[in-house]
Amino acid sequence: MVEEIAAIMANCGRCIVLTGAGISAESGVPTFRGKDGLWGKFRAEELATMDAFLSNPAIVWEWYNWRRELMAKVEPNPGHLAITEMESLFDDFTLVTQNVDNLHRVAGTRNILELHGNIHHNKCVECNRSHDPKAQIDPDEIPCCEHCGGKIRPDVVWYGEMLDSAIINAAFQQSERADIFFSVGTSAIVHPAASLPPIAKRSGATLVEVNVEETPISFLADFHVRGKSGEFLPRLVEELKKRRASE
Ligand code: BV8
Ligand code: ZN
DSSP states (O other): OHHHHHHHHHTOSEEEEEEOTHHHHTTTOOOSSSTTOHHHHSOHHHHSSHHHHHHOHHHHHHHHHHHHHHHHHOOOOHHHHHHHHHHHTOSEEEEEEOOOSOHHHHTTOOSEEETTEEEEEEEETTTOOEEOTTOOOBTTBOOBOTTTOOBEEEEEOOTTOOOOHHHHHHHHHHHHHOSEEEEESOOSOSTTGGGHHHHHHHTTOEEEEEESSOOTTGGGOSEEEESOHHHHHHHHHHHHHHHHHHO
């Protein structure tokens, strides 16, 4: 499979990679819906929603602080690093991530669309103005916005919230123009992100899925690679580099 996919990639100009929590699993970051998933201990509806924040801001901040501490201790894994190398092998490359863990940035990938925001950023719940990203938030004394007095919240997209329109529109546009589209480590359940692989496929892209299990888009994929992204992607990039070198 690696040789076949690398051969197709060698003839592609525009490559798009969509990632989900699975790409960070090998860094030690729990996924959302896997057996050891984050949500397992907590229910998404309880925490990653505006209602949860308005009714119990302290518990939402406790959860985000717990995740921030966890993410401060982890490193990008070979899957993240392979994507950074992949970017250098294409003239036109876009990484679209659902993850808020910032690991793709730490891994050096440049052209990133963060669909769901970034867990290290803060903003005002009322006026959306950004707030000092370095601020340590004490759940029992949540700071207020100096402009309007609103409570400070994590700058991520919660369920029921709109994504940043410029970001999601860029993701749609790139997916429609992709020659090859990778869906890596995502359960392909959360919308609108989950609509990107079908859009790419419908627009003529080769669709490659890398996941340790089946997902609702596996039937659509030209290649369904059953395996860990941290193991498969480095092998794929090595094969592509060989082909690029022999061109
Ligand atoms: C919106 C940020 C509305 C916060 C997150 C019914 C049908 C369709 C849609 C909906 C519906 N009901 C409600 C909706 C809308 C809803 C939605 O899609 N719900 C789903 C659950 C059905 N979507 C929204 O609310 C979005 N907003 O629609 O706006 C609107 C419209 C008009 C006007 C106003 C409003 C907002 C969605 C964003 C929510 N925020 N996160 C935070 O992180 O704290 S979503 C959350 O899920 C994360 O961002 C995460 O990235 C994302 C997706 O999960 P995955 O990344 O896929 O992670 P998961 O654990 O699920 O899967 C991991 C995968 O990796 C697995 O497949 C596993 O097998 C694999 N894996 C594991 N290890 C590895 C691996 N693969 C490879 N290698 C490994 N080593
Ligand atoms: Zn404000």
